[in-house]
Amino acid sequence: MKIHKYDTVIVGAGGAGMRAAIESTKRSRTAVLTKLYPTRSHTGAAQGGMAAALANVEEDNWEWHTFDTIKGGDYLVDQDAAEILAKEAIDAVLDLEKMGLPFGRTPAGEIDQRRFGGHSRNHGEAPVRRACYSGDRTGHMILQTLYQNCIKEGVEFFNEFYVLDQLLVEEDGVKKSAGVVAYELATGEIHVFQSKSVIYASGGTGKFFKVTSNAHTLTGDGQAACYRRGLPLEDMEFFQFHPTGIWRMGILLTEGARGEGGILRNKDGERFMEKYAPVMKDLASRDVVSRSIYTEIREGRGCGPEGDHVYLDLTHLPPEQLDAKLPDITEFARTYLGIEPYTDPIPIQPTAHYAMGGIPTNVQGEVLSDNTTVVPGLYAAGEVACVSVHGANRLGTNSLLDINVFGKRAGIAAAEYAHTADYIELPENPAAQVQAQVENLLSATGTERVAVIRKELQETMDANVMVFRTEQTIKTAVEKIGELRERYRNVSVQDKGKRFNTDLLEAIELGNLLDLAEVMAVSALARKESRGGHYREDYPNRDDVNFMRHTMAYREVADGGKDSIRLDYKPVVQTRYQPMERKY
Amino acid sequence: MATPTLDKADTAGAPEPGFADSPYITVTFRIRRFNPEISEEATWEDFQLEIDPKERVLDGLHKIKWELDGSLTFRRSCAHGICGSDAMRINGKNRLACKTLIKDINPSKPITIEAIKGLTVQKDLVVDMEPFFQAYRDVMPFLITKGNEPTRERLQSPEDRERFDDTTKCILCAACTSSCPVFWNDGQYFGPAAIVNAHRFIFDSRDEAGEQRLEILNDKDGVWRCRTTFNCTDACPRGIEVTKAIQEVKRALITRRF
Numbered sequence: 001m002k003i004h005k006y007d008t009v010i011v012g013a014g015g016a017g018m019r020a021a022i023e024s025t026k027r028s029r030t031a032v033l034t035k036l037y038p039t040r041s042h043t044g045a046a047q048g049g050m051a052a053a054l055a056n057v058e059e060d061n062w063e064w065h066t067f068d069t070i071k072g073g074d075y076l077v078d079q080d081a082a083e084i085l086a087k088e089a090i091d092a093v094l095d096l097e098k099m100g101l102p103f104g105r106t107p108a109g110e111i112d113q114r115r116f117g118g119h120s121r122n123h124g125e126a127p128v129r130r131a132c133y134s135g136d137r138t139g140h141m142i143l144q145t146l147y148q149n150c151i152k153e154g155v156e157f158f159n160e161f162y163v164l165d166q167l168l169v170e171e172d173g174v175k176k177s178a179g180v181v182a183y184e185l186a187t188g189e190i191h192v193f194q195s196k197s198v199i200y201a202s203g204g205t206g207k208f209f210k211v212t213s214n215a216h217t218l219t220g221d222g223q224a225a226c227y228r229r230g231l232p233l234e235d236m237e238f239f240q241f242h243p244t245g246i247w248r249m250g251i252l253l254t255e256g257a258r259g260e261g262g263i264l265r266n267k268d269g270e271r272f273m274e275k276y277a278p279v280m281k282d283l284a285s286r287d288v289v290s291r292s293i294y295t296e297i298r299e300g301r302g303c304g305p306e307g308d309h310v311y312l313d314l315t316h317l318p319p320e321q322l323d324a325k326l327p328d329i330t331e332f333a334r335t336y337l338g339i340e341p342y343t344d345p346i347p348i349q350p351t352a353h354y355a356m357g358g359i360p361t362n363v364q365g366e367v368l369s370d371n372t373t374v375v376p377g378l379y380a381a382g383e384v385a386c387v388s389v390h391g392a393n394r395l396g397t398n399s400l401l402d403i404n405v406f407g408k409r410a411g412i413a414a415a416e417y418a419h420t421a422d423y424i425e426l427p428e429n430p431a432a433q434v435q436a437q438v439e440n441l442l443s444a445t446g447t448e449r450v451a452v453i454r455k456e457l458q459e460t461m462d463a464n465v466m467v468f469r470t471e472q473t474i475k476t477a478v479e480k481i482g483e484l485r486e487r488y489r490n491v492s493v494q495d496k497g498k499r500f501n502t503d504l505l506e507a508i509e510l511g512n513l514l515d516l517a518e519v520m521a522v523s524a525l526a527r528k529e530s531r532g533g534h535y536r537e538d539y540p541n542r543d544d545v546n547f548m549r550h551t552m553a554y555r556e557v558a559d560g561g562k563d564s565i566r567l568d569y570k571p572v573v574q575t576r577y578q579p580m581e582r583k584y
Numbered sequence: 585m586a587t588p589t590l591d592k593a594d595t596a597g598a599p600e601p602g603f604a605d606s607p608y609i610t611v612t613f614r615i616r617r618f619n620p621e622i623s624e625e626a627t628w629e630d631f632q633l634e635i636d637p638k639e640r641v642l643d644g645l646h647k648i649k650w651e652l653d654g655s656l657t658f659r660r661s662c663a664h665g666i667c668g669s670d671a672m673r674i675n676g677k678n679r680l681a682c683k684t685l686i687k688d689i690n691p692s693k694p695i696t697i698e699a700i701k702g703l704t705v706q707k708d709l710v711v712d713m714e715p716f717f718q719a720y721r722d723v724m725p726f727l728i729t730k731g732n733e734p735t736r737e738r739l740q741s742p743e744d745r746e747r748f749d750d751t752t753k754c755i756l757c758a759a760c761t762s763s764c765p766v767f768w769n770d771g772q773y774f775g776p777a778a779i780v781n782a783h784r785f786i787f788d789s790r791d792e793a794g795e796q797r798l799e800i801l802n803d804k805d806g807v808w809r810c811r812t813t814f815n816c817t818d819a820c821p822r823g824i825e826v827t828k829a830i831q832e833v834k835r836a837l838i839t840r841r842f
Contacts, residue, residue: 037713039756040659040667097737100727102745102752102788109739134752140666141752148726186706215661251664332664335683338638451650494654497621500707503654 001431002191006031007418009180009195010411011163011222014041015139015400016382017201018146019407020414021155024199027415031193033161033182035202035217038147042203042215043403046139047329048256049116049131050096050404051397052089056110057129062086064122065130069398070577072118072285073356073391074532074542076235076550078573081363081387085398085405092404093132101145104133104325114325115259118285118395118584127259127283131397136254136326142400160185162505164434166198166225168375169424175369177377178424180225181434185505188498190438192430196421197377197414200226200359200367201407204383206239207509208517209352209466210458213245213252217509222384224512226359227519231369232552234386234570235357236516237524238533240394241467243289245351246336247309253329253348255396257314258282260325264293265311265345266301272310277584284584287393287533290350294467303347311345350467356394356533357523358386360552360570365410371552371570377421381410388550391572392532441507446490450507453484453491457510457517460484465521470538477521485514515555522565523551544579548572608634611691613644615656616698618705626705630694637687641674641697645681658709665821668757672709673698678759678819700762702771716758719774723782723800728793744789751784751829753822760816760826772805776816776826779807783829786842798837807834 007028010017017032024030032038053060065086070077097103097111104112113129121128134141150157165181179194202222206214227233243264244253258264264282266272276292277284284292293310296302303309314322314330319342322330330341339346359380360368367378382403389402457480464477488511495503529543530536549569556566610632618626631648642660649656658681659669665683672681674697675689681697689695703711729738754777761767761775782801786794801807807830816826836842 036661036667036669037717040661040669042662042667044755045662045664045666094737098727098733100785100788100790102748103737105740105742105745107742109741109744111737135749137753140755144752144754151721152726215667216663217661328666335685336664449650450654495657497619497655499619499621500657500710502657503649 002189004031004191004193005423006193006195008197008199008414009033009193010199010201011180012041012200012202012384013038013157014201014203014382015043015142015146015403016407016410017199018150018155019404020199020201020381020411022146022149022153023408023411024415025153025155027412028418030415031156031158033158033163033180033193035160035162035221037159038150038157039143041143042218043400044140044143045213045215045252046142046400047136047252047254048259049114049133049138049397050093050142050400051116051119051130051395052093052132052401053086053130054090054093054111054113054132056106057113059121060128060130062089064120064128065089067123067577068119069389069395070391071124071582072395073393074582075544075548075577075579076238076388076391076531076572078388079575079577080573081389083575084363085389085401088405089401092401092408096142096145096404099145099149101141102134104135114256115283116396117255117258117283117289118280119397120280124279127280131256131259133256135324136256136328139400142404158182161191163202163221163225164437164508166229167427167430168229169427171424175375176424177375178426179430181431183434183438185500188501190431190434192426194423194426196418196423197379199365199410199414200380200384201382201410202384204355205513205516206352206355208457208461208513210462211245211248211250211349212352213242213250214352219509220512220516221509222380223358224515226367227515227555230555231367231375232360232554232568233357233519234360234550234552235388235523236355236520236553237527237551238356238392239352239520240286240354240356240533241290241350242286242353243293243350244312244348246332247347247349249336250351251332251336252351252353253312253332253346254326255286257312257326257329260321261317263313264289265313266296267303267307268301270301272296272301280584285393285395287535288584290467291535293350309347309349312348313345314341315343315345352466354394354399355383356386356388356390356392358384361385361387363387363409364413365406366413371568377417377424379410379414381406392534437508438504441493441504442496444492446492448487448491450491450493450510453488454510454513457481457484457513461517465524467535469524469534469536471525474521474525478518478525481514481518481521485518488514519553519565523553523567526567527551548579609637609691610634611644611686612694613648614694614696615708617708619655619707635686637685637691639686640682641684641686641689641695642670642681644686645697657707666755668755671700671757671759671762673700678763680757680759680821683821700758702762702764702768703758713758715771716761716775716777719778720756720781722774723778723797724793725781725785727785727788727791729790730792738790740789747789748784748787750824751780753824754780754784755822757821759819759821763815763819765813765815766809766811770809773809774801774806776830779830779833780824780826783833786833786836794842798833801833802837807837810834
């Protein structure tokens, strides 16, 4: 075991982690620990754009953006946070441009902007061009630009270091962060990083679904590390299903395709979104579009022999426009489906895309241990966190924005905290839990296989807690997850070595997915209403009287070691926007 | 040579996502295995599997890892050609395993899969990427400007933006660099990927350090080592015209115009 000492440790090197690292490295001695090489992060898979009311191509302002974000989130958004997001969006985009990001340009040479779902002029009048983009690889460009600037700033990376435990020490009745414990993939060695502050920026948890746009590596590692140490997880029942994933594969096809004029059609060729969202049509918010697609499918208007998908039609758009604005997604259609998007519509279905919930933080990125108490020295930003700017449903282009705005904020706040704070003394034998976890898995001789349990988990999640949910389906999921968690105790790995043991890594990841899936399902069961991405067929309406509140899920451990989930609730911060019925 | 086979019964009723109605075929994956914890020698190992030919090579590797041999080691993440983790040598050519469909590489013969060349193999298909990233860092891959920052964005015409668009597509997968015979013989050569990323900034109208970058590439290990074999262009999974970019850098070095 090795012990390292840094002012600030950042867990994860995607957009939020690297944006934080650029700030914290300027201000404090910083280490970035990342499971993957930095440019491998799933930020790179984001396509369509990053929202900011630059008003480069038409009238716009940040207040409209704030409103759209709150309405998009079905009023579960904390309105103070949404205001910060929309206001600081403008500088966040300009910062990236100055760092070198090659945005698409207007004829006048300014940053070009396109339409995107849920973004409107003057509180819902019509779609507005707010998304700053770089072709359909905006996330790729953000990731590359941030990595380039990390090199410029001399950010210190520990590549392929997998953080498995968050060290919390109680001082005067307050839980404080003392550092993290990481497993080095290349050698199997365990490292303790003692630090004054820790920032989690380790991304989402989408891999508990089968049809998902998420990378294989998005397994909720940061959420699980904090949750197991008794910290709450907020709003985990809210998961976004992106309307346009490649049929059965789940690979993302950007909403920018509809921003450029693409149309969703059912088997009769009908532009069905006109029925569900007369104003915004195909550019309604993602939860609305995904439900509309499944409604078409359920009512027998789906495409294909099994009627299990609909079409994204780009055939009326000029090939030059597709080549210039949507080169990657048209290539995906050719590569993976053998379809030519110039002439043929693309089969799509909703795909599990984004966790609105996560580790609760305030607007400085400080992690909360309950509704109000800050954990000194602990921060989170990006998809791993819940500020909450996305509420019950995130608007497209607001996640690339979130990682930049709150990544920067967390980076500054964590580094400044490190200047004022002392190191917290490490607990005795700080790596004990991780050592035990690794040794147990390596020596286990059980008959259960990781891939089998993971597949069953993904299938039950897709079947029971996806776009439509009921008491019955969620209970089925809770039961199944409980059974799988039991079976997981009997799991073994084949690779017993120390060197690049990805077999072991996948086993650990599965443990995280199982715990988080349970939190999601239990949170969803208790929310007896429909709001944003959480749709209950048995409670089809939003219920502001009983459920205008954030879910806070805690892990409780009984004396015998058996764990359970305790749910609590946190008020939503409302400033100037009163909840209204949501129409697009 | 061990030849584990995957029982067809195991997969019946459990079609992989994507293509439930299409016929499975039997393919052989012939994989170059290396694990210094077990042996200093690398060996070829055959795996037979039932798979839909429209699936990716990565799906086949996962099938082996998940159902036959958990110790098979490779990097991967996004699984659709964006993250750059899974460049490998498939039937002798550098490709991304997640962008290569089995039907496109003649599945009637054994499909050979080995680590990319020119970088030290650490285990199975995993190589040490550090020298590759060092060459990238050496070309100063970040925007360098002089004077005061403007309040708003720097202006750039669509034409100026288009000038370097091709080289912004790079995902740092190393398929190009590790396909280059010059790089195989001399690891000191910057390699195509680093030059591509230098190109991305040299031809960016906002950048003011083109001369510095050109001097770096004028070095004995720089662009002049390129023998224009086009392996890099063939290997690039993003379709970047790598050789052309290198030629443009060479030309800029002679004319000092860019």
